[in-house]
Amino acid sequence: MHVVVCVKxxxxxxxxxxxxxxxxxxxxxxxxxxDDSDSYGVEMALxxxxxxxxxxxxxxxxxPGGETSGLxxxxxxxxxxxxxxxDDALSGSDALSTAKALAAAIRRAEPDLVIAATExxxxxxxxxxxxxxxxxxxxxxxxxxxxxxxxxxxxxxxxTEAGYDEVRCPLPAVVTVTAGVVEPRYPSFKGxxxxxxxxxxxxxxxxxxxxxxxxxxxxxxxxIVDVADAEARAGGEIVxxxxxxxxxxxxxxxxxxxx
Numbered sequence: 001m002h003v004v005v006c007v008k009x010x011x012x013x014x015x016x017x018x019x020x021x022x023x024x025x026x027x028x029x030x031x032x033x034x035d036d037s038d039s040y041g042v043e044m045a046l047x048x049x050x051x052x053x054x055x056x057x058x059x060x061x062x063x064p065g066g067e068t069s070g071l072x073x074x075x076x077x078x079x080x081x082x083x084x085x086x087d088d089a090l091s092g093s094d095a096l097s098t099a100k101a102l103a104a105a106i107r108r109a110e111p112d113l114v115i116a117a118t119e120x121x122x123x124x125x126x127x128x129x130x131x132x133x134x135x136x137x138x139x140x141x142x143x144x145x146x147x148x149x150x151x152x153x154x155x156x157x158x159x160t161e162a163g164y165d166e167v168r169c170p171l172p173a174v175v176t177v178t179a180g181v182v183e184p185r186y187p188s189f190k191g192x193x194x195x196x197x198x199x200x201x202x203x204x205x206x207x208x209x210x211x212x213x214x215x216x217x218x219x220x221x222x223x224i225v226d227v228a229d230a231e232a233r234a235g236g237e238i239v240x241x242x243x244x245x246x247x248x249x250x251x252x253x254x255x256x257x258x259x
Contacts, residue, residue: 002112005116006038007035007074008122009063011030012032015030025224029065048147058079058080059083060082062105082198085104085105093217097214097220099132100215101210104209104210116128130174132174136172142175153169154171
């Protein structure tokens with residue numbers, strides 16, 4: 001069984017982010033790290049691959065400047081190899097453009113199962129995985145809190161507001177996993193050293209047969225026209241109960257249209 005995991009490389013959350021002054025998109029020109037939300041997908045893929053003989057885990061990512069730092073972290077966890085899509089024409093891509101590029105790379109890998117996080121921590125659109133499934137012509141199962149497979153069928157406990165649904169579908173398929181579905185392992189020293197020699201195939205749009213006008217700023221269906229600072233938090237009001245405290249609280253909640 002061949003499992004592909006979508007791994008997003010993002011600017012280090014510990015460092016204050018910066019925006020591109022022209023496109024108003026996140027500046028990704030520096031060193032990138034693996035999105036924490038994707039560590040759950042990598043761990044799930046490794047566990048599933050370990051349950052089916054002859055399985056392999058491949059990572060797929062899209063990042064500028066041939067950046068591979070985040071991928072090396074995932075390779076150190078145990079993935080066998082990685083595919084990186086990197087092309088200057090992808091700058092400014094929206095979720096659909098990103099899905100097109102990733103889908104083309106994933107299609108070349110011929111996976112039996114594609115795993116992704118429910119959403120990234122720097123974008124939060126939550127739309128890319130289902131776009132991938134549509135482009136790849138695969139069924140998608142989202143918000144998985146438990147996943148198992150025998151190599152031909154996927155069984156998922158899909159999280160809902162009321163509990164979870166038990167879902168079964170044939171492979172190949174796309175599944176998104178929630179945080180906490182598994183406990184991601186820490187890369188060992190041996191894994192870190194081994195990751196340095198694991199192959200990463202870097203592909204351009206030409207390699208994938210994608211027209212540059214269909215992606216990036218030119219192909220984006222979404223545009224950020226302005227960015228403004230969040231309104232500063234105002235000071236709270238202290239209510240001293242002088243016999244009318246309850247009435248003043250009710251009046252305040254009515255003003256907020258809470259009641």
